[in-house]
Amino acid sequence: MALKVGDYKTDVHNDWCPGCGDFGIVNAIQMALAEMEIPRHQSAIFSGIGCSGKTSHFINVFGVHTLHGRVLPFAQGAKISNPNLEIIAVGGDGDGLGIGAGHFVAAGRRNVNMTYIIFDNAVYGLTKGQASPTLKLGEKTKSLPTPNTNYDVNPIGLAIASGFTFAARGYSYDVRQLKNLIIAAVRHKGLAFLDVLQPCPTYNDINTKDWFSGEDRIDETTKKPMPRIYKLEDTDYDPVVHYSDETELNQKKTQAIVKSLEWDSKIPTGIFYKNELITPYTRRLTDKIPNYVENPSALQNISKNNVPITKINQILDSYKV
Amino acid sequence: MVSDFTWMIGGPQGSGVETAANIFSQVFSKMGYQIFGKREYYSNIKGEHSYFAVRISDKKIRSSVKGTNMLIAFDAETIFRHVDDVLENGIIIYDSTLENMKISDVITFENDFKDRLENILKSKNKESNVKGMLELASENGVTIHSVSFRSLLTELSEKLENPRIKNMSRMFNVLGVSLSLGLLMIPSEKLTESINSIFSKKKSIADMNVSAANFAYNYAAAKFDEPNFKFKAKEIEENTLLVQGYYGTSLGKIIAGCRFQSYYPITPATDESNFLETNEILEINEDRPGSTLVIQTEDEISAIGMAIGSSLTGVRSATCTSGPGFVLMAECLSWAGINEVPVVITFYQRSGPSTGLPTRHGQDDLLCAINSGVGEFPRIVYASGNVSDSFYDTTQVFNYADIFQIPVIHMLDKFIASSVTTCQRFDETKVNIDRGKLLDEIPSDNYRRFAHTEDGISPRSKLGLENGIFWNTGDESDIQGHISEDPVNRIQMMDKRQSRLDYILEKIPESEQIVKHSEGDFCIVSWGSTQGPILDTIEMLKNEGINIGFVEIKLLHPFPKELLKKSLSNSKTIIDIEANYTGQLGSLIRQNLEKDPNYYILKFTGRPMTCTELYDTLKKIINNNAEKREVLTYGA
Numbered sequence: 001m002a003l004k005v006g007d008y009k010t011d012v013h014n015d016w017c018p019g020c021g022d023f024g025i026v027n028a029i030q031m032a033l034a035e036m037e038i039p040r041h042q043s044a045i046f047s048g049i050g051c052s053g054k055t056s057h058f059i060n061v062f063g064v065h066t067l068h069g070r071v072l073p074f075a076q077g078a079k080i081s082n083p084n085l086e087i088i089a090v091g092g093d094g095d096g097l098g099i100g101a102g103h104f105v106a107a108g109r110r111n112v113n114m115t116y117i118i119f120d121n122a123v124y125g126l127t128k129g130q131a132s133p134t135l136k137l138g139e140k141t142k143s144l145p146t147p148n149t150n151y152d153v154n155p156i157g158l159a160i161a162s163g164f165t166f167a168a169r170g171y172s173y174d175v176r177q178l179k180n181l182i183i184a185a186v187r188h189k190g191l192a193f194l195d196v197l198q199p200c201p202t203y204n205d206i207n208t209k210d211w212f213s214g215e216d217r218i219d220e221t222t223k224k225p226m227p228r229i230y231k232l233e234d235t236d237y238d239p240v241v242h243y244s245d246e247t248e249l250n251q252k253k254t255q256a257i258v259k260s261l262e263w264d265s266k267i268p269t270g271i272f273y274k275n276e277l278i279t280p281y282t283r284r285l286t287d288k289i290p291n292y293v294e295n296p297s298a299l300q301n302i303s304k305n306n307v308p309i310t311k312i313n314q315i316l317d318s319y320k321v
Numbered sequence: 322m323v324s325d326f327t328w329m330i331g332g333p334q335g336s337g338v339e340t341a342a343n344i345f346s347q348v349f350s351k352m353g354y355q356i357f358g359k360r361e362y363y364s365n366i367k368g369e370h371s372y373f374a375v376r377i378s379d380k381k382i383r384s385s386v387k388g389t390n391m392l393i394a395f396d397a398e399t400i401f402r403h404v405d406d407v408l409e410n411g412i413i414i415y416d417s418t419l420e421n422m423k424i425s426d427v428i429t430f431e432n433d434f435k436d437r438l439e440n441i442l443k444s445k446n447k448e449s450n451v452k453g454m455l456e457l458a459s460e461n462g463v464t465i466h467s468v469s470f471r472s473l474l475t476e477l478s479e480k481l482e483n484p485r486i487k488n489m490s491r492m493f494n495v496l497g498v499s500l501s502l503g504l505l506m507i508p509s510e511k512l513t514e515s516i517n518s519i520f521s522k523k524k525s526i527a528d529m530n531v532s533a534a535n536f537a538y539n540y541a542a543a544k545f546d547e548p549n550f551k552f553k554a555k556e557i558e559e560n561t562l563l564v565q566g567y568y569g570t571s572l573g574k575i576i577a578g579c580r581f582q583s584y585y586p587i588t589p590a591t592d593e594s595n596f597l598e599t600n601e602i603l604e605i606n607e608d609r610p611g612s613t614l615v616i617q618t619e620d621e622i623s624a625i626g627m628a629i630g631s632s633l634t635g636v637r638s639a640t641c642t643s644g645p646g647f648v649l650m651a652e653c654l655s656w657a658g659i660n661e662v663p664v665v666i667t668f669y670q671r672s673g674p675s676t677g678l679p680t681r682h683g684q685d686d687l688l689c690a691i692n693s694g695v696g697e698f699p700r701i702v703y704a705s706g707n708v709s710d711s712f713y714d715t716t717q718v719f720n721y722a723d724i725f726q727i728p729v730i731h732m733l734d735k736f737i738a739s740s741v742t743t744c745q746r747f748d749e750t751k752v753n754i755d756r757g758k759l760l761d762e763i764p765s766d767n768y769r770r771f772a773h774t775e776d777g778i779s780p781r782s783k784l785g786l787e788n789g790i791f792w793n794t795g796d797e798s799d800i801q802g803h804i805s806e807d808p809v810n811r812i813q814m815m816d817k818r819q820s821r822l823d824y825i826l827e828k829i830p831e832s833e834q835i836v837k838h839s840e841g842d843f844c845i846v847s848w849g850s851t852q853g854p855i856l857d858t859i860e861m862l863k864n865e866g867i868n869i870g871f872v873e874i875k876l877l878h879p880f881p882k883e884l885l886k887k888s889l890s891n892s893k894t895i896i897d898i899e900a901n902y903t904g905q906l907g908s909l910i911r912q913n914l915e916k917d918p919n920y921y922i923l924k925f926t927g928r929p930m931t932c933t934e935l936y937d938t939l940k941k942i943i944n945n946n947a948e949k950r951e952v953l954t955y956g957a
Contacts, residue, residue, distance in 0.1 A: 012803050041787045046630075049795070057792055057803050062784050064633060065794035065804075066626070067656055073623035077630025077638070080614065081581055082785050085634070103626075106619035289602060289612040298634040298785065300611045302578025303754035308716075309606040310576050316746055319562040321350040 005034040012057045019209075021172035021198030022051060022119055026058050028170075028178035029088065029117075033061065036183060038086050046075035048091030048100065050126045052119035055090050069099030072107045072116065079114045082298035083282050086186060087114040094124045094132040097153045101133075107191060108162025112281040115185040115192045116164075118155060119172075121200040122207060129203030142205045155195040156260035156272050160253050165190035165280075167256060167273040171229050172198040173209060177269065184271060190280045197229075197267070212267070232259070232270030241275035249275070323550045324379045329389040329406065330497055331372035331399030333429075334365050337494030340519060341393075342373035343741070344498045347515040348507060349377045350563045350743050353555030357382045357853075358741035359929065361957070364588070364679040369429050370398045372957070375741070379555065383707060383742075383853030387933035387955050390550065393497040395470050397422035397451050398429060401438060402957045404454045409462045410549060413455070414500050414541075416493070417467040423450045466504070466545055470496050477536045492533050499534040503541030504548055512538060560746040566737040569708040569747075570667050571596040573715025574639060575603060575613060576752050579665070581638040583616040583627035588680050589738040590641045590669040621646035625653040625666065632657075632664050633793070635759060635783030637719050639665040644673050644686045647730075651693040654728055658698025660793045660802075661771070661779070661818065663722035663729075663757075667715070670734040672927045681927025682735040684849055685901035688908070690730045691878045699821040701725070702878035704732040706836075706852025711737065712747045714875070716754075717833065724757035724828070725821055726778055732877070734900070736850040736929040757781070763788040769800040773813065777820045822879040834876040837888050843943060844870030844892030846885075846918060848877060848906050850929070851898050857932035858939060867943065874906065882913040889914075896920040896942060900930065904950075921950045928956030 008030040016022050033043060044062035047053045048071040056063030066074045075089040096104055096118045107116070122135040129143030133153040140147040159167045166188040170178040178196065185192035199209045210216065214225040232239070237259065241252045256273035285292045303309055328345055332338045339360060346356045354377040363369035376385055388408040394400045394415040401424060407413055424435055424442075439449050447453030455465055470493050478486035486492075495516070502512050513531050520527035571593050574582065584594040598615035605611045618624045624640045631638035642650070647668055657664050668690060672683030690702045701721050705711035711733055722729045758780045770791030772779045779800075782789030792802030797814060799805040826834070838856065845855055852873055859869050872888045874881070889895060897907040897918035904921045911917050922938050924930050934953045941947035 010803075039787075041790055042785060044784050054804070057794070060790070062790055063792040063802070064630075064784075065792065065796070067652055067795055070622060070626045070653065073618065073626025074630040074633075077581070077583065077627030077632075078634050078784055079630075080616070080627070081631040081636045081638070082634040085785050102619050103623055106623065285614070289614070291609060292612060292614075295609060295611065297580035297612070297614050297631065297636045297638075298783070300578075300580055301605075301608065302580065302611075302637065303756075304606075306753045306755060308576045308578060308749065308752050308754050309608065310578060310611065311604040311606060312572050312576050312747075312749060314604065315572065315575075315600060316562065319564050319568070320746070321557050321561040321563050321743065 002037060003034055003040070005030050007040070008033050008060050010058055010060045014058055015054070016051055017202045019201040020051070021121065021200065022055070024172035024175045024178065025117065025119060025196055025198060026055055028175045028182055029055070030059060031175070031179045032182035032186065033059070035179070036186060042084065043086045043088070044078065046071050046078070046087060046089040048095035050092045050095060050124065052090055052092045052095070069095050069103065071095065072100065072103040075114060076107060076110065076112045079112050080281065081296060083113070083293060083296055088186065089114065089116045091118060092124075092132070093118050093120040093122065093134045093155065097133040097155060097158070104158065105162040108159060108164045110281045111163060111165055111191045111278055113190055115182070115194065117182070117194045117196060119198045120155060120195050121198045121204055123200050123203040125200050125203055139206055142203055154257070154260055155193070157257045159193040160256055160273055163278070164193040165275045165278045166192035166271070168192070168194050168271045169260070169269045170194060170196045171212065171269050172196055173212070174229075174269070177231065181271070188274065189276050190278060197269070228265065228267045229269055230266060232268050232272070237270070239271045239274045241277055244277050322553055325376070325386070326378070326550060327374055327376045327386055327389040328391045328501060329372060329374040329403060330393040330494070331370060331403055332396050332494065333367065333398070334362055334369050334371045335367040336395070337491060338371050338373050341494040341498040342375050343519055344495070344512070344515045345375050345501065346563060346741055347518065348502060348511045350561070351511055351514070351557065352507070352552065353557045354379060355382050356563060356741065356743045357384060359385055359736070360739045361928065362680050370402060372399065372403065382857060384857045384932045385929065387931045391501060393501055394419070395493040395497055398427045400451050400454050401427060401430070404458045406957065407458055407463050411463045412466065412504070412548060413458060413463055414466045414468060414497065414504070415455070416470040418469055418471055419451045420467070421450055421452065464548070468500060468540070473537055473540060477533055480536070481532060486529070486533070492530065495530050495534050496537040499537035500541040503538035504545045505550060505552060506542065506547070507552060508554070509535065509538050561743050562746050563741065563743050564708055565592070566708050566740045566742070567592040567596060569705070569711030570641075570715045570731070570733065572747060573712045575600065576749060577637065577716040577719040578754060579613065579637045579639050579719060580611065581614050581628065581631040581636045582640060583618050583624040583631075584641050585618055585621045585624050585646055587643045587646045589671055589735040590643045590646070590667070592738060593641045593667065593669070621649040622653060625650040625664070628664050629653060629657050629662050632662050633784050637723070639667060641667040641669065643669050643671050644689065645676055647686065648689065648693060652695060654700070655694040655696060655698060656795045657728040658694065658700060659795060659797070659818070661726040663726050665718050665722050666728065666730045668730050668732050669738050670732065672925065678927035680735070682900060682929045683925065683927060684734055684851070684899050685905070685925065687732065687848070687877060687901070687905040690732060697815070697819065699725070699727050699818055699825070700878065701727060701729040701825060701876070702732060703729060704849040704875055704877055705737070706849055706873055708737060708740070708742060709744045709747065713751065716752045720753070720755040721825070721829070723759060724755055725825055726757065726781060727821060732849055734850050759783070760786065760789065762786070770802050771798065771800045771814070771817070773800065773817060776824060777817045825879055826881055829876060831884055834881040835884050835888055836873040836875060838871040838873060839869065840891060841868040841870035842893045843896060844872060844889060844894065845896045845898055846872050846874065846889070846906065846910065847898040848874045851900060854930040854932045854935050855898060858935040861932065861936050862939065869939065877906070877909070880909055880913050885910070886914060894919045894942070896922060896939070898922045898935070900924050919949070920947060922953065923950065924953035926954055926956060931955055
């Protein structure tokens with residue numbers, strides 16, 4: 001029997017603030033899982049710390065709520081050990097691009113076949129609104145005593161520079177597009193990164209839902225707001241690296257980075273970059289361990305009736321006096 | 322016939338000192354001798370001083386002694402640093418071209434060492450050069466053989482009509498060991514055999530080294546006077562292995578079914594991960610090949626994080642590190658603690674604090690291993706005393722991790738890691754695998770990961786298992802694994818986890834908690850790699866009719882308080898022996914037994930204890946003229 005979206009929901013009370021952008025992301029993940037018909041026990045949500053870290057408790061698949069900044073090591077360890085699992089890692093922008101930035105870069109280099117979603121709201125919510133790595137220099141959100149003194153990280157640019165083979169951006173109030181982006185990310189063969197703009201109604205009083213939808217800039221002729229967000233799929237932008245060629249690769253990488261820098265008046269969402277010509281990590285493993293995909297760590301037998309079945313006599317023989 | 326002999330070779334890092342020592346060890350092991358070798362080196366790639374001391378004996382040995390019977394030096398630094406190690410009637414073979422090298426010519430000396438050495442030579446009216454040093458040795462009855470290593474190469478190059486050989490100073494190591502064996506009149510075919518086996522992957526290099534070896538061997542046999550030391554080949558004891566210290570935990574992991582190891586490079590732990598990766602494809606009984614996945618991560622936090630992620634999928638997983646890496650793992654360790662995740666951390670200690678003495682020995686991380694982490698959670702801290710024990714113990718720590726569903730920290734150290742020793746072949750038939758309450762199938766879907774049970778341990782699902790969905794969180798959780806700050810649940814969950822400490826002491830057999838090697842009025846209490854020097858010392862004293870007790874504590878946390886009390890009940894004087902400054906085991910004894918050990922023998926120079934200095938100190942204690950805290954200092 002096919003599973004419905006409801007089957008992917010737990011009855012855990014959701015304590016996010018009313019109007020939080022996170023709700024849209026959880027819904028989109030549940031919808032994506034249902035649409036892809038991924039059996040519940042074959043899927044796991046790994047999460048970091050903070051408001052977004054609670055995500056795993058709201059989704060009725062395996063849920064591993066880890067530590068601040070450490071979601072990627074935990075998730076990669078599980079995925080590499082059992083490549084049959086469908087793993088989605090989630091975390092905040094402070095979690096992934098501040099304390100977790102080293103893991104972010106290293107994960108890109110590995111290109112493990114899984115998805116990483118950053119809930120990007122430019123503030124640390126759960127600790128009461130401090131500046132996060134994606135807050136622009138000089139901006140002063142509600143609870144900052146003085147304007148932010150740090151330059152912002154460009155998540156899409158960092159992902160591409162680190163070796164992620166899929167980089168996309170979603171908006172938490174466009175659940176339909178977000179669901180489709182999640183499906184594309186999960187189906188991507190390699191490490192997929194999805195940056196989700198997610199207004200924090202409590203602490204980010206700059207990049208609000210109204211700001212994204214352009215309530216502050218009314219078109220003089222139509223008298224309607226002019227939304228800041230637009231979709232790449234509505235343009236002729238082509239994110240895909242089509243063939244193994246340095247010029248093609250460099251062009252697709254640079255166009256994605258340049259595109260990701262658009263902000264303020266025009267903010268693109270959609271897929272910025274997609275390259276399936278780079279080998280995923282498990283494929284790289286099979287170069288040295290030929291049967292790894294069929295017989296990965298998690299599926300190997302190690303004993304029979306409590307007796308070990310691994311033979312070490314040949315190694316021992318080589319040390320024999 | 323010689324029954325106990327130490328041979329030492331020194332040279333700059335990268336000059337093949339280790340290869341020379343391996344040749345020497347192989348030759349003597351094949352002559353039926355027991356071997357105990359140890360390597361000392363600086364935190365450096367090339368140029369700093371390193372040395373290898375190989376002790377051989379016709380009986381079982383487990384440690385080094387103070388001093389050496391023979392020293393091979395092809396650089397001035399080795400002479401300056403080690404001449405005073407050469408025992409009476411010993412032998413030095415050195416490169417004669419070094420004769421006029423002054424202390425100030427050796428740029429790698431620490432200033433303190435330079436001043437110390439200059440003062441010694443001055444006080445003895447010797448020139449502050451190699452000649453002066455050697456005169457000192459000569460006056461102590463040491464025989465000195467001077468050979469120009471360079472001329473040997475020149476002659477060999479002419480003989481073989483190969484001009485390249487003339488400049489191959491990287492063969493000085495092979496010349497040194499071959500001169501030694503020629504002098505000691507060891508059958509030359511053993512030398513050839515050993516070189517061929519060590520260079521077995523490169524025939525041309527093996528051939529060249531064999532030529533050089535034979536040339537040097539014949540030179541020594543012809544030119545040097547017959548020494549006082551005579552060796553005779555004996556029958557090799559059946560099932561003897563010659564192993565490096567880290568083979569024990571490596572092979573233990575392989576046979577125990579550890580299929581995932583993530584690590585970040587750090588001395589002296591890296592060798593183990595390297596070994597696992599070199600042997601990553603595994604032969605499995607009646608099945609397709611298996612594999613150990615070894616992943617070099619971006620840091621130690623990722624190393625433990627990945628190992629935990631792997632463990633959640635049901636894999637036996639581990640990481641291997643040293644002190645500075647271990648402290649980085651503390652937060653993840655707590656996470657594994659609250660989530661009841663079995664994971665093994667193999668902890669090869671070196672000497673701190675901070676990076677401390679990065680390539681030297683120490684046992685100063687015991688309390689760190691027991692206490693690191695946020696909050697209160699159960700863990701096991703378990704220590705092995707030698708290479709062979711470390712094999713069996715490794716297979717057991719994986720069982721403990723699975724049975725008790727907790728992180729296990731397995732303590733070893735640099736002394737074990739970088740020693741080379743003969744030992745009995747590891748017996749695979751003694752290994753058993755117990756995965757505790759790990760489930761392979763779950764029939765219905767009312768599974769609760771942290772369900773309360775009589776023994777406090779819940780049946781364990783794994784990621785991917787049908788009907789076995791669970792949640793984990795670093796927060797306190799309910800039986801499903803969802804966050805809960807309910808005070809009643811909190812009490813139940815803390816009880817559930819913490820009760821495991823008593824359960825561990827109840828379940829692990831006493832013989833695995835504490836090993837009582839011997840009994841006596843004077844009783845040594847110790848842990849880890851001090852086992853070797855202690856057992857050798859006990860034997861030395863026994864030969865004089867003195868019986869000393871020795872209680873080795875393997876399970877250090879939870880602390881086997883009652884068992885230790887019982888083990889010490891017949892002893893009057895307790896002597897704590899450890900390679901650290903404060904006596905960390907001593908503090909656990911004070912805390913648990915409300916009794917301070919009567920004596921402490923400590924060493925924290927980064928150099929391992931020798932049985933000789935332990936013997937001297939124990940004699941002082943027995944004769945009642947020791948201080949409460951005796952500090953050992955031997956070793957360059």
